[in-house]
Amino acid sequence: MELKSNIPEGPLAEKWTRYRSSVPLVNPANKRHLEVIVVGSGLAGASAASTLAELGYKVKVFCFQDSARRAHSIAAQGGINAAKNYQNDGDSTYRLFYDTIKGGDYRSREANVHRLAEVSGNIIDQCVAQGVPFAREYGGLLSNRSFGGVQVQRTFYAAGQTGQQLLLGAYSALMRQVGMGKIAMYSRHEMLDVVVIDGKARGIIARNLITGKLERHFGHAVLLCTGGYGNVFYLSTNAMGSNVTAAWKAHKKGAFFANPCFTQIHPTCIPVSGDHQSKLTLMSESLRNDGRIWVPKKKGDARPANDIPEDERDYYLERRYPAFGNLVPRDVASRAAKERCDAGYGVGPSKMAVYLDYASAFERYGQIEAAKQGLVDPDKETIKRLGKEVVKEKYGNLFDMYEQITGENPYETPMRIYPAVHYTMGGLWVDYDLMTTVPGLYALGECNFSDHGANRLGASALMQGLADGYFVIPYTIGSYLSKEISTKAIPTDHPAFEEAERNTQAQIDRLLNVKGSRSVDYYHKKLGKITWDKCGMARNEQGLKEAIGEIKALREEFWQNVRVPGDQHELNPELEKAGRLADFLELAELMCMDALHRNESCGGHFREEYQTADGEALRDDENFSYVAAWEYKGEAGYELHKEHLTFENIKIAQRSYK
Amino acid sequence: MKLTLKVWRQKNREAKGAFETHQIDGISPDMSFLEMFDVLNEKLINEGKEPIAFDHDCREGICGTCSMFINGRPHGPKRGITTCQLHMRSFQDGDTIVVEPWRAGPFPVIKDLVVDRSAFDRIIASGGFVSVNTGNAQDANSIPVAKEDADDAFDAAACIGCGACVAACKNASAMLFVSAKMSQLAHLPQGQPERRRRALAMVAQMDKEGFGNCTNTYACEAECPKLISVSNIALMNREYLGATVKSDE
Numbered sequence: 060m061e062l063k064s065n066i067p068e069g070p071l072a073e074k075w076t077r078y079r080s081s082v083p084l085v086n087p088a089n090k091r092h093l094e095v096i097v098v099g100s101g102l103a104g105a106s107a108a109s110t111l112a113e114l115g116y117k118v119k120v121f122c123f124q125d126s127a128r129r130a131h132s133i134a135a136q137g138g139i140n141a142a143k144n145y146q147n148d149g150d151s152t153y154r155l156f157y158d159t160i161k162g163g164d165y166r167s168r169e170a171n172v173h174r175l176a177e178v179s180g181n182i183i184d185q186c187v188a189q190g191v192p193f194a195r196e197y198g199g200l201l202s203n204r205s206f207g208g209v210q211v212q213r214t215f216y217a218a219g220q221t222g223q224q225l226l227l228g229a230y231s232a233l234m235r236q237v238g239m240g241k242i243a244m245y246s247r248h249e250m251l252d253v254v255v256i257d258g259k260a261r262g263i264i265a266r267n268l269i270t271g272k273l274e275r276h277f278g279h280a281v282l283l284c285t286g287g288y289g290n291v292f293y294l295s296t297n298a299m300g301s302n303v304t305a306a307w308k309a310h311k312k313g314a315f316f317a318n319p320c321f322t323q324i325h326p327t328c329i330p331v332s333g334d335h336q337s338k339l340t341l342m343s344e345s346l347r348n349d350g351r352i353w354v355p356k357k358k359g360d361a362r363p364a365n366d367i368p369e370d371e372r373d374y375y376l377e378r379r380y381p382a383f384g385n386l387v388p389r390d391v392a393s394r395a396a397k398e399r400c401d402a403g404y405g406v407g408p409s410k411m412a413v414y415l416d417y418a419s420a421f422e423r424y425g426q427i428e429a430a431k432q433g434l435v436d437p438d439k440e441t442i443k444r445l446g447k448e449v450v451k452e453k454y455g456n457l458f459d460m461y462e463q464i465t466g467e468n469p470y471e472t473p474m475r476i477y478p479a480v481h482y483t484m485g486g487l488w489v490d491y492d493l494m495t496t497v498p499g500l501y502a503l504g505e506c507n508f509s510d511h512g513a514n515r516l517g518a519s520a521l522m523q524g525l526a527d528g529y530f531v532i533p534y535t536i537g538s539y540l541s542k543e544i545s546t547k548a549i550p551t552d553h554p555a556f557e558e559a560e561r562n563t564q565a566q567i568d569r570l571l572n573v574k575g576s577r578s579v580d581y582y583h584k585k586l587g588k589i590t591w592d593k594c595g596m597a598r599n600e601q602g603l604k605e606a607i608g609e610i611k612a613l614r615e616e617f618w619q620n621v622r623v624p625g626d627q628h629e630l631n632p633e634l635e636k637a638g639r640l641a642d643f644l645e646l647a648e649l650m651c652m653d654a655l656h657r658n659e660s661c662g663g664h665f666r667e668e669y670q671t672a673d674g675e676a677l678r679d680d681e682n683f684s685y686v687a688a689w690e691y692k693g694e695a696g697y698e699l700h701k702e703h704l705t706f707e708n709i710k711i712a713q714r715s716y717k
Numbered sequence: 718m719k720l721t722l723k724v725w726r727q728k729n730r731e732a733k734g735a736f737e738t739h740q741i742d743g744i745s746p747d748m749s750f751l752e753m754f755d756v757l758n759e760k761l762i763n764e765g766k767e768p769i770a771f772d773h774d775c776r777e778g779i780c781g782t783c784s785m786f787i788n789g790r791p792h793g794p795k796r797g798i799t800t801c802q803l804h805m806r807s808f809q810d811g812d813t814i815v816v817e818p819w820r821a822g823p824f825p826v827i828k829d830l831v832v833d834r835s836a837f838d839r840i841i842a843s844g845g846f847v848s849v850n851t852g853n854a855q856d857a858n859s860i861p862v863a864k865e866d867a868d869d870a871f872d873a874a875a876c877i878g879c880g881a882c883v884a885a886c887k888n889a890s891a892m893l894f895v896s897a898k899m900s901q902l903a904h905l906p907q908g909q910p911e912r913r914r915r916a917l918a919m920v921a922q923m924d925k926e927g928f929g930n931c932t933n934t935y936a937c938e939a940e941c942p943k944l945i946s947v948s949n950i951a952l953m954n955r956e957y958l959g960a961t962v963k964s965d966e
């Protein structure tokens with residue numbers, strides 16, 4: 060099968076406009092008869108569902124949490140990008156487009172990224188209209204901050220709770236449609252399979268998580284907005300329930316999985332403190348705006364941070380990357396931290412941490428504040444106090460969170476941070492319309508592979524999720540549904556529904572009947588260790604080959620020895636976890652295969668064999684300038700398809716932030 | 718640390734529940750309360766028993782899913798945090814800890830410590846929004862909003878919908894939750910056109926769900942993990958009163 064990305068003709072900057080003016084429309088009377096299933100209620104799902112319902116489609120929304128408002132998007136902290144150029148600092152659609160392509164290390168599609176940049180401004184408008192309380196300046200206008208990998212201020216934010224506020228906005232739009240009877244909401248439901256009839260996605264099988272009953276739902280189209288698969292590493296900054304099941308089941312029904320090895324390790328997270336740890340906590344990238352990262356110059360220096368004098372500190376990001384300093388992209392910052400710690404300069408009890416220091420920010424903000432208040436010759440303490448107040452207003456909730464978890468006060472001693480798994484650029488392959496290789500099956504938000512290439516820039520996931528849901532899918536779905544207006548709703552006693560339900564039931568039975576001796580978490584932790592050690596921040600051929608063998612063995616053991624207590628017809632969190640882990644155990648293998656086949660380093664994919672003399676990622680554009688889209692072939696494994704990337708508007712170069 | 722846990726067990730909505738006692742050892746002060754439950758559940762699974770069902774997801778205090786009533790207080794003894802942010806260093810070696818689900822008529826127990834909070838969703842669906850379809854918006858900077866108003870709106874919008882306020886209240890009142898949403902939108906220009914309609918609709922739905930009235934004990938504010946202020950309730954009463962007067966005219 061040939062991959063068709065369906066990118067419209069015409070010059071880059073006009074593609075989307077032309078597309079919108081020529082895409083077939085569905086008239087309102089027909090929309091009422093067209094049913095759309097949206098799986099997921101995060102930014103992508105909630106925005107898509109509410110917009111499609113506003114347009115008149117009949118929509119059903121599913122999420123596994125008890126409320127749509129609790130989707131993992133709620134946890135996003137730092138902000139959302141948009142090319143508004145409100146700061147008059149030279150931002151533009153082209154620049155956001157360029158930064159994103161470059162940040163992604165030239166592994167994304169130009170047309171998609173340009174469209175993303177084009178609609179970014181509309182997102183901010185829409186959110187403000189919904190009552191999203193973004194941060195503002197005294198003049199009443201919106202405030203911006205900087206994020207990594209860019210030199211303009213284009214990030215909009217709501218303290219350290221931007222994802223929460225954006226999701227509550229999208230959730231309110233969703234609930235408005237629920238209240239109007241235009242959306243049927245199914246919370247505490249987990250989708251466990253896609254139903255494909257005559258080659259088209261026509262519905263899903265979902266398990267009601269309270270009663271345990273399997274349900275069949277028909278849709279003329281199915282949208283997966285189910286988030287990323289970072290929890291394949293067990294420890295990550297993702298919510299505990301985040302999983303790959305929906306995407307993986309779709310993959311097994313014919314949707315290609317693209318670039319699974321492109322995973323993002325976020326540089327600033329609270330370090331692991333012990334074996335009991337169930338998840339890692341992010342310290343937003345926005346903290347790198349004002350914080351400075353350092354380690355002692357002396358190896359194994361055990362003095363407390365505050366006792367190490369200025370000239371004995373190595374601000375290694377500022378040293379290595381003077382142009383971007385602490386604001387280099389995530390992959391670069393993460394690897395640099397790992398490099399220092401591996402070389403023996405790490406700090407804290409585990410020695411696997413670096414300092415994120417706010418001392419100079421207190422000082423800088425304190426000076427400004429003192430000047431504002433007209434204080435003459437303020438003493439050091441006053442400046443510090445004033446500075447702390449400013450920082451508190453900007454990042455207070457993050458500082459509190461840090462103290463909560465570590466028991467240390469970050470206003471007094473620098474924070475200790477270390478990289479952690481955070482985001483997955485890989486995901487279901489989609490064309491320009493966001494359609495997967497299964498007609499009628501779409502993927503939006505983090506669940507698709509599309510816009511971030513090999514490395515996502517900060518504050519761009521929220522942008523992409525909302526772009527997909529509010530502004531892209533409402534147009535592109537018309538291109539498919541306009542041909543479906545005479546398709547009647549298919550009764551769910553159709554053999555394809557029966558078969559899908561049977562298979563789902565069989566997997567549940569199988570899990571419950573192993574009755575082995577180890578818990579699901581036991582296996583999940585083991586899987587996490589393999590993937591983190593051998594397919595994490597740095598990868599090499601030998602390690603990946605070992606990982607593949609170990610994962611296969613672990614999967615076998617899981618199916619022989621896992622213990623899933625309780626039964627199907629009740630709320631059973633262990634059963635839910637077991638099903639998700641079963642899918643992670645398959646995805647993990649493909650992720651390592653993908654990493655093994657990509658004989659180059661790019662973005663978050665760092666193959667130790669491929670680096671420059673000074674330790675930077677070494678791409679191989681000649682041989683790997685493509686999207687790796689894997690087709691599931693059952694027992695036979697996976698077949699690789701390549702979507703070659705062409706860059707007509709950007710000159711590819713080695714990415715440099717020096 | 719060594720602890721004794723008295724945990725509420727209840728098979729399902731209809732079943733009668735009861736406390737069950739567990740001893741647990743080897744708890745580190747760095748663990749979160751939920752990680753302590755992970756350890757306990759792992760132990761129960763290994764012993765061939767049923768683990769305790771509890772709700773959680775983000776484990777960083779923002780999704781509002783976790784909901785344990787610990788030693789008589791929603792989200793436990795510390796102010797301004799959720800159960801998932803509570804760490805074992807807040808307890809002493811040898812402590813006995815009692816853990817129950819939220820108890821309130823409109824939040825029926827689903828299993829063990831898991832309750833049904835869908836009433837909150839229905840309240841939002843009744844009016845907790847601005848009616849603006851996608852694509853209708855004007856430029857975001859075309860309406861300036863005083864920073865103070867934006868900040869007040871944000872403070873109210875910080876509510877995570879956890880339901881601790883209801884669980885804390887002897888009347889099972891949802892006023893803090895409802896008023897937070899109303900107050901967020903009342904502080905913003907975008908929320909003005911539907912102010913009256915919103916107040917009436919949300920209060921009507923709140924009553925329909927069976928939440929009780931506010932008798933000003935302020936337990937909600939004291940237990941709210943996001944420190945949502947009861948001044949929002951005063952604002953809500955004004956909104957509601959204003960709206961009823963208007964609609965009687």
Ligand SMILES: Cc1cc2nc3c(=O)[nH]c(=O)nc-3n(C[C@H](O)[C@H](O)[C@H](O)COP(=O)(O)OP(=O)(O)OC[C@H]3O[C@@H](n4cnc5c(N)ncnc54)[C@H](O)[C@@H]3O)c2cc1C
Nearest residue numbers: 099100101102103123132137138250286504505518520521
């Ligand atoms: C701690 C943290 C901070 C972040 N901060 C930022 C930031 O500042 N800026 C930024 O741009 N990005 C940030 N990100 C990334 C960003 O939050 C996510 O990429 C984005 O929110 C994903 O949105 P989504 O709609 O694709 O999926 P999600 O929000 O993950 O939603 C997934 C939805 O799918 C549902 N679901 C999943 N599987 C199933 C199933 N099988 N059946 C039924 N329902 C299912 C879930 O219930 C949920 O509703 C952050 C991420 C993390 C972890």
Ligand code: SF4
Nearest residue numbers: 876877879880882941
């Ligand atoms: S007001 Fe506070 S306690 Fe009540 S739901 Fe909101 S965050 Fe929870």
Ligand code: FES
Nearest residue numbers: 774776781783801
């Ligand atoms: S688990 Fe999300 S707030 Fe506690």
